[in-house]
Amino acid sequence: DSGVTQTPKHLITATGQRVTLRCSPRSGDLSVYWYQQSLDQGLQFLIQYYNGEERAKGNILERFSAQQFPDLHSELNLSSLELGDSALYFCASSLGGGMGGYTFGSGTRLTVV
C-alpha cells in the first residue's frame, strides 16, 4: 500500500456520460497530481494541485476538471466522455517542492463503451 488511495479501481461507462475519480493523498502530502495513461502511451500529465489551489496544468481537455478539497483529497471530473477517454488515470502525491518525489496510487481504469 503506497498510502495514496484511488477509487474506484475500475469504471465502465457509456459515451456522453460524466464520471468522478477520487484520490486521497499520502498523509502529510500537500500536492496532488493527475496523470493519464492511454494504450501504448506514457504517463501524460493532466493537472497539479497544491494545498487546494491549482499549481500546474498539462494537456487536460476542457471536458475534464479537477479540484482539491480542504481535507486535501482530490477529484477528477470527466464529462461528455468519448471512447478515446478510456485509459488508466493515476493520482500521485508529494510534499511539494519539486524533484519529482511522487508516490502513485494504483490507478482507476476507465472504460468508455
Next chain:
Amino acid sequence: DQQVKQNSPSLSVQEGRISILNCDYTNSMFDYFLWYKKYPAEGPTFLISISSIKDKNEDGRFTVFLNKSAKHLSLHIVPSQPGDSAVYFCAAVQGGSEKLVFGKGTKLTVNP
C-alpha cells in the same frame, strides 16, 4: 512532441545477466531524472534518480548513468532477477517545476 523517449518498447534478458534500459531526452532544461518501475495493476513506484550535476548514481543492483552532452540516460540492473520483470518508466523534471515528464516505458522480462 515527446521530450522523453524510450525507444525500446520491450527487453528480454536472462536471469543473472545485465539489463540495460535506455532513455533519451530533448529538453536541455531538465535537471533531474528518475526511473519508476510498474507492475501490472499497480501504480508506478520510484526506483532511482540522478541529478544533472552527477553522471552516475548507484543503489544496490541498480545504477543510473547520465550523459548530458548526449542527452541520454540509462538504467543498469545487475544481476537481473525474475522479480525485476516490470515496465520501467524514465522521467525528467525541470528546475522550478514539479511536473514529471515521462517516457512511454520499456517492458523488461527477466527469464529464469
